[in-house]
Every structure is written in structure tokens, then in C-alpha cells.
Amino acid sequence: MIRFDNVCKRYPATGDALQNVNFHLAPGAMAFLTGHSGAGKSTVLKLVTLVERTTRGQLFLDGENLSRTPNRRVPMVRRKIGMIFQNHRLLCDRTVFDNVALPLVIAGYRHQDIGRRVRAALDKVGLLGKERALPLTLSGGEQQRVGIARAVVNKPPLLLADEPTGNLDPDLSRDIMHLFEQFNQVGVTVLIASHDLDLISRLPYPQLRLDHGKLVNGGPLAQ
């Protein structure tokens, strides 16, 4: 699903963020991306979502060489990815329903389909009764669930999460991880950047550990 082939990323201001990173995340797999802050976790996610471009090397997503993707195709690539952020990044002036519906509206779904799919996604994350609520009236854990519902509502083949449990207490974090496992079980590829080593070491998924921009322990995913 994701293949990094000797990928380097250099920022003009701060120098090398990634050096010769190689790994392959197969379709339907689930893995964690770990490392201290500044190790390059965010850079990996930014390259996959085409927020940034590789400096050298090749990066494949679902068979497509992202190093060669023209700018006008970037939105289409992003629609294959459900993105979950540490600070949720919800639209605070819109209801939970409208937030979750956004990817469907962008993709041009029909009105009737949107209502059905949004309710299905909210049901999966256990927020079916909160459709009309505004995000700021919800707790941190609930807001993160809204973010997850938004990420999965158009059934993307890949879920990327950037520190999804960063602001949550251990119980809530476990619930969120359990949600990701459920999506993985129905075939969604999941990659979660996290430094919550305590939590992820207890889960049976491979870890990609970055240190100063180098992949130091790719486990079974390294090539």
C-alpha cells in the first residue's frame, strides 16, 4: 500500500529530515511509526499525503509513484487517505454531522447517500446521538472520534493517524486504538504515528522506529 524506496527529504531551513528510508506497508496491514519528536514521523505522513514532496527516492501509494504525481491529481490521491490529526482539526463552526459529511461533499456524493454514510460512520465511533452538536461542546475523546468518523466516512483504503492519542488519558487511548484495530480487521491499511510506547508495545503490530531521519528498526517491514 505504501512503499518508501530510498526516500530522502531535505528542508532548506533545517536540513535532512529523512535519509534513505526504505519500508513497505502491505495492503491490509497495520503498523506504528515511532521515534522521538523531530525524528521524522510527521515528515513521513506529509510525504504520503503530498503535503511535501520527496527530495530523492521514490514513494509509491497504492501503486502510484507519488514523486511524479502532478499537482492537479493531489486531491484525488488525498481522497484515498483517511487522515486523523492530534488536534482533531475539526471545523468549529459546523455541526458534527457537517464535519463528518465534508469528505463526501468534496467528493460530490448525492445528498441521500451522504446522510446514510455519515450516520453509519458516527454509529461506528459511537457518536450517533451527537449529530447536531458543535465540536467544541464535546470532550477531547469525542472530538477525536468525530475526526476518525470523518476519516473513514468515504471508506478510504488507507488510514493515517498523527499522534491520535496524544491528548487523551490511557483508557480513552485504548478505546481509540481498538477502533483502529476494528477498521484494520475489515481490510483498511492503518499507519499510526505515536510516541505512546507504553500503549503500542502491548499491541501485536510491527513498529517502524525513526531516529534522526533514519529508519533504525523496520522490523518485518524493512526492505
Add this chain to the structure above:
Amino acid sequence: MKLPGFLHNWLTRHAQVSLNSLGRLYRSPFASLMTAAVIGIALALPSGLYLLTGNLQRLSTQWDGNTNLSLFLQHSVNAGEARALREKVAAWPEIDSVRLITPEQALEEFRELSGFGETLDALDENPLPAVLAVKPSAEHADAEAAAALLEKLDALPEVELAQLDLQWVKRFNAIVDIVRRAIWVMAALLGLAVLLIIGNTIRLEIQSRREEIEITKLIGATNAFIRRPFLYSGFWYGISGAVLAGVLVELAFVQLHGPVRQLAGLYESGFRLQTLSLPDVFLLLACGATLGLLGAWLAVGRHLADIEPGY
């Protein structure tokens, strides 16, 4: 009628975005009204002045309508020849009617009006020529056609002098023409101002919705999708400004209506001020909408590219 699915879908989406943009303006009524008012005033100035000069031109063509040409015939032309000439000229298509004033009639009239009766009796012979009073037909009553007709009549051998007192109408029209041109220049400048106002308003809107733009880009929105609500905002600003301009112009003309009618009454003319016609209203709305869309387009093109998501 059943529309094909994709078209129906597309129309629904546009209607939704359009209404959303309108709703956004409605939710901050004071700021929206201020912007619309500035646009309205900027559009009202040239349209009002243009309407006013249009009325002046209409007024001058009314005067043209009363145009009479006077043909002073040669002294050698006798009464029979004068009558024949009258018949001949009256048959021209440019002519509505011709009245013959014989030297005797002219003298009589002069005697009555001037009070020089006895002095005139002292003259051996009538010094006045026969005159044909020519009234051009309606299509040939405007200044240009009347001037051409004058030339043609002046060329007749029996005519000593053909006179048309339209010189001042011509000058008046020339002045109105210059004023109209000046109004076009002013309209262009004010149109540019409207463009900048809308552009700036949309720029501020883009800045205040920066976070939203980043998020929607991250979850796969195309530039067209992001552009759309801002273009509709510009459109609505332009339309509401144009509506306001129309109202302002109508109000100003209502103020002028009474005095103008009074003045026209003094000149025994039925002249009425003409206000915005239906095509004028459409033109005004179209101008507003176009300027709004264009201003928004410029702002969006300039500032949307700057916003790339990061996290």
C-alpha cells in the same frame, strides 16, 4: 422534466454553495451591508449621471422635433412659381408639410406685430420675399438629418436663403456627448474601485477561513471546490451592490421628478424624467454580478495558492 443524474447533482451542489455563501453574508449583516453600500454608491454614481444625460439628450431631440426650416425665396420668384415650388417640396419624403407665406401675408403679419404700419405704407414696393415654412418629417427631425435637408433645400435655384436655427441644439448635443464620455471614464474607474473593494473583502474572508481551507485541502478538496463559495460571495456582493445602486438612483430621480415637471410645465412641454428601464436594471445587475465575480476571482487566484496545508 427529469434531468440526468450528474447534472441534477451538479446543480444541487451549486445551489447549496450559493445559498451557503448568501447565508454567510446574512449572518454578518452589518459588515455585508457596509460592503454592499460602498459598491452600491460606486455603481449609483455613473448610472445616475448616465440616466440624467440620457434624459438631456431626449430633451434635445424633442426640440429637434419642433424643427422648422425657413426658405426665403428669390425676389424674382412670382406667386405661381412659389406655389409650384411648395407642391414640389411637399412631395419629398423628408418633408412633413410646407406652408407658403406670400410676401403680402408676410407684410400683413409684420404690420400687425411690429406696429410700423404707416412706415410700411410709405414703401413703393413690398420688400419681403415669399417664404416657405418647411416642417421635416419625424425621421428627419434630428440635428444631422435636418442639416442635410437644409443643404439640399439651399441648393434649389428659387431659394435665396435656407435657415435652420439649430446651431445651439448642436452645441448642446456636443456638450452632452462630452459629458457622456466623461461618465464612461468615471464608470470605468469606479468599476475598478468596485473590483478592488470586492477583491479585498474576499481576501479578508479567505484569511479568516484559512484553517477551513487547509483542512478541506487535506481531505481532498480540489481548488475548484475551495474557490466556489468565495466566487459566490463575490457574486452576491456584486448583486446586492447593484440592487442598492438601483434603489439609490430611483430615490434620487423621485426627488427630481416634481421640479422637472414644474419646469417643463413652464415651457409648455410634456417632458417627463425617464428613470431606470427594465433593460437598464438588467444591465446594472449584470455589471454588478460580473464585477463581483471578477473581483472574487482575482482575489481567490492570488491568495488561495498561498494556502497549503501543513500539520
